[in-house]
Amino acid sequence: MPEITYREAVRQAMDEEMARDGNVVLLGEEVAQYDGAYKVSQGLLAKYGPERVIDTPISEEGFTGIGIGAAVAGLRPIVEWMTFNFSLMAIDQIYNNAAKTRYMSGGQISIPVVFRGPNGPAEYLGSQHSQALQAIYTHVPGLKVVAPSTPYDAKGLLKTAIRDDNPVIVLEGELMYAWKGEVPDEEYTVPFGQGTIRRGGGDITLVGFSKPMRTIVQAAEALARDGIDAEVLDLRSLRPLDEELVYGSVRKTNRCIVVDEAWPAASVGSYIAWLVSRNCFDHLDAPVELVSGEDVPMPYNHQLELAAQPSVDTIAGAARRALYK
Amino acid sequence: MAEKLVMLALSPTMETGTIAKWTKNEGDTVASGDVVCEVETDKATMEYESTADGTLLKVIVGSGGQVKVGDPIAIVGEEGEDISQLLSQVASASAAASPKPASAPSEDSAAGPATNPPPESIPAGPSAQRPAPQAPEASAAPGGVLASPLARRLAREKGIDLRSVRGSGPGGRIVKRDLETAPAGVSPVPAAGRGGGHIIPVSEKRKAIAARLTGSFQFAPHYYLKTAVDAGTLLEERRRVNAAASEKVGLNAFLMKFVAEALKRHPMVNASWRGESIVQHARIDIALAVAQPDGLITPVVRDCASKGIVQIDGELKVLVERARTNKLTPEEYSGSTFTISNLGTFGVREFTAIINPPESAILAVGEISKQAVVEEGDRISIRPLMTLTLSCDHRILDGAVSAAFMQTVKSMIEDPINLVL
Numbered sequence: 001m002p003e004i005t006y007r008e009a010v011r012q013a014m015d016e017e018m019a020r021d022g023n024v025v026l027l028g029e030e031v032a033q034y035d036g037a038y039k040v041s042q043g044l045l046a047k048y049g050p051e052r053v054i055d056t057p058i059s060e061e062g063f064t065g066i067g068i069g070a071a072v073a074g075l076r077p078i079v080e081w082m083t084f085n086f087s088l089m090a091i092d093q094i095y096n097n098a099a100k101t102r103y104m105s106g107g108q109i110s111i112p113v114v115f116r117g118p119n120g121p122a123e124y125l126g127s128q129h130s131q132a133l134q135a136i137y138t139h140v141p142g143l144k145v146v147a148p149s150t151p152y153d154a155k156g157l158l159k160t161a162i163r164d165d166n167p168v169i170v171l172e173g174e175l176m177y178a179w180k181g182e183v184p185d186e187e188y189t190v191p192f193g194q195g196t197i198r199r200g201g202g203d204i205t206l207v208g209f210s211k212p213m214r215t216i217v218q219a220a221e222a223l224a225r226d227g228i229d230a231e232v233l234d235l236r237s238l239r240p241l242d243e244e245l246v247y248g249s250v251r252k253t254n255r256c257i258v259v260d261e262a263w264p265a266a267s268v269g270s271y272i273a274w275l276v277s278r279n280c281f282d283h284l285d286a287p288v289e290l291v292s293g294e295d296v297p298m299p300y301n302h303q304l305e306l307a308a309q310p311s312v313d314t315i316a317g318a319a320r321r322a323l324y325k
Numbered sequence: 326m327a328e329k330l331v332m333l334a335l336s337p338t339m340e341t342g343t344i345a346k347w348t349k350n351e352g353d354t355v356a357s358g359d360v361v362c363e364v365e366t367d368k369a370t371m372e373y374e375s376t377a378d379g380t381l382l383k384v385i386v387g388s389g390g391q392v393k394v395g396d397p398i399a400i401v402g403e404e405g406e407d408i409s410q411l412l413s414q415v416a417s418a419s420a421a422a423s424p425k426p427a428s429a430p431s432e433d434s435a436a437g438p439a440t441n442p443p444p445e446s447i448p449a450g451p452s453a454q455r456p457a458p459q460a461p462e463a464s465a466a467p468g469g470v471l472a473s474p475l476a477r478r479l480a481r482e483k484g485i486d487l488r489s490v491r492g493s494g495p496g497g498r499i500v501k502r503d504l505e506t507a508p509a510g511v512s513p514v515p516a517a518g519r520g521g522g523h524i525i526p527v528s529e530k531r532k533a534i535a536a537r538l539t540g541s542f543q544f545a546p547h548y549y550l551k552t553a554v555d556a557g558t559l560l561e562e563r564r565r566v567n568a569a570a571s572e573k574v575g576l577n578a579f580l581m582k583f584v585a586e587a588l589k590r591h592p593m594v595n596a597s598w599r600g601e602s603i604v605q606h607a608r609i610d611i612a613l614a615v616a617q618p619d620g621l622i623t624p625v626v627r628d629c630a631s632k633g634i635v636q637i638d639g640e641l642k643v644l645v646e647r648a649r650t651n652k653l654t655p656e657e658y659s660g661s662t663f664t665i666s667n668l669g670t671f672g673v674r675e676f677t678a679i680i681n682p683p684e685s686a687i688l689a690v691g692e693i694s695k696q697a698v699v700e701e702g703d704r705i706s707i708r709p710l711m712t713l714t715l716s717c718d719h720r721i722l723d724g725a726v727s728a729a730f731m732q733t734v735k736s737m738i739e740d741p742i743n744l745v746l
Contacts, residue, residue, distance in 0.1 A: 285475040
């Protein structure tokens with residue numbers, strides 16, 4: 001199986017879906033002539049032309065609304081936000097138009113639009129450009145949210161997103177674009193609402209999604225050196241959420257660490273921790289732990305920036321606490 | 326070079342210690358002499374000072390953990406140092422010692438509504454009345470027992486009474502691993518009307534009390550001398566002293582002083598049995614049995630013979646307060662030469678106490694109560710009487726020696742001028 005980057009996997013997904021369906025279009029800042037701010041749309045303008053690969057002004061609310069309107073009118077737009085930090089400019093379009101129209105029209109109007117781009121902290125970007133905003137989107141009924149952590153999932157989930165008749169948020173990550181992984185040549189998709197087990201184990205359940213998955217697997221390896229056999233779950237999809245995968249694992253291990261690089265208050269991670277506490281109550285031998293980003297605006301100083309994010313040490317430390325070790 | 330911190334004997338009789346809490350965390354810098362944790366000994370909670378400099382690399386025995394004196398509790402070394410070898414030494418040593426996680430005895434759970442255990446020690450106060458038969462369903466969610474939800478479910482399924490299990494988690498929380506070692510079905514559903522008992526894990530202090538007093542009662546042949554003392558003059562003198570004093574002087578200070586003066590005149594009562602010899606102590610250090618919620622302790626006023634009553638009272642007040650808050654240091658509660666136990670304030674008329682080893686005698690003081698006394702000429706008068714009972718070790722004290730001592734104590738209480746004669 002060929003090994004490709006996450007960036008290439010996202011590109012392939014868009015390329016294949018644009019080739020398959022003439023209604024699929026891509027719009028956003030610098031997606032066309034510049035081949036994408038992070039080169040994710042490399043070559044798409046040349047292949048599909050300016051009618052389907054469209055550079056927009058720096059106006060998130062405007063082009064996000066255009067994407068929604070185009071979806072209402074029958075296209076299947078992919079809207080690229082240069083980063084999710086900028087999507088806050090368009091939040092009214094997403095909350096009030098994308099997420100509500102199907103409900104408020106009694107199902108008459110569907111909105112097959114995809115919003116994608118890098119989310120979460122990268123490096124040296126300061127507090128305004130280092131935010132993990134998954135909670136804002138997962139919060140809203142009417143949106144679907146996926147958070148792939150591997151090239152395979154990035155391609156498979158994006159293809160599913162493009163084919164879905166509802167608005168889908170695809171959370172990518174700037175640092176993840178260079179990550180490599182095996183992706184088959186043949187066509188495949190990854191369904192929504194199915195997490196996956198990255199590492200089997202019986203002692204403790206580590207749950208995460210998106211970029212922290214790599215850190216979580218490293219933490220599991222560190223724990224394994226101490227004889228602790230951690231099971232690592234990648235949720236992949238935040239809405240719908242594969243609750244049963246998590247519950248099944250926690251009922252086996254009796255303890256659960258949730259990792260979410262966002263702030264802890266009202267986060268996806270704290271919601272999952274509540275679900276586990278509620279639904280696995282009689283199986284828990286220790287409180288569910290949440291390893292989150294620190295509850296501060298992201299520091300610019302690199303050491304502090306790293307210290308503000310979940311690390312192998314904080315994840316393994318939480319695991320040891322839950323194991324009373 | 327990393328080194329182990331080991332459990333030290335923080336009291337003279339301590340054999341094991343329980344970590345009450347860590348005051349330093351892994352990763353903290355420690356200097357020799359820094360307090361790193363607090364240890365519950367058989368007597369008190371003591372501060373444990375590091376014997377090494379460096380970084381606290383590993384806590385081997387967490388809060389609540391119990392270890393023998395000499396066993397490692399932590400590793401101190403340079404930050405980042407490889408301690409895997411030390412750790413594996415520790416692990417293999419503890420494996421060899423066949424660890425049997427303490428789980429409380431089981432029979433008691435069937436022993437019906439808990440009444441007070443028989444007095445097994447120097448009576449020093451009302452032992453806390455143990456609660457109270459619980460409703461049968463209480464074993465499912467016993468009030469006051471900390472347990473993880475999983476532990477509660479497993480206990481329910483296996484028929485284990487969580488109150489009989491010692492928790493190893495934070496704050497004593499019972500977790501799954503504690504149940505894996507607990508015998509299943511220890512306490513099946515209590516029979517109707519019996520209501521189940523209440524299992525209390527034996528604390529270090531309780532163990533020490535049990536061991537010392539069992540030993541005393543087994544090895545020292547006890548006999549008892551009882552005498553009624555007229556406390557009228559004593560009460561009158563005390564009233565007079567207190568009327569003028571800024572701080573009220575307690576009765577125990579008077580008794581200590583009288584006893585000290587009597588001991589001075591009868592040095593054999595201020596002695597200890599040593600098998601091949603008997604040592605007569607040069608100084609008179611008198612202990613007073615003080616009740617604590619979880620046992621009793623005997624703070625010592627040193628050299629009572631050379632101190633006045635007010636001075637003794639001052640020292641006693643400080644010691645008793647420290648005893649009640651569990652703050653006494655070993656120097657403050659060990660090495661006494663004679664002990665007084667006073668249950669008068671509880672309305673106890675008279676009682677016998679068990680000798681506090683290795684002393685030769687202990688004085689049990691009952692309440693002062695008004696009684697009809699037949700005086701000279703068959704005249705009946707009402708007098709405040711107090712019954713004193715001396716428990717004596719017959720290996721050291723023959724009856725006449727002890728009786729002479731009691732006579733002196735009585736004469737001093739009844740006529741304090743005898744103190745200076």
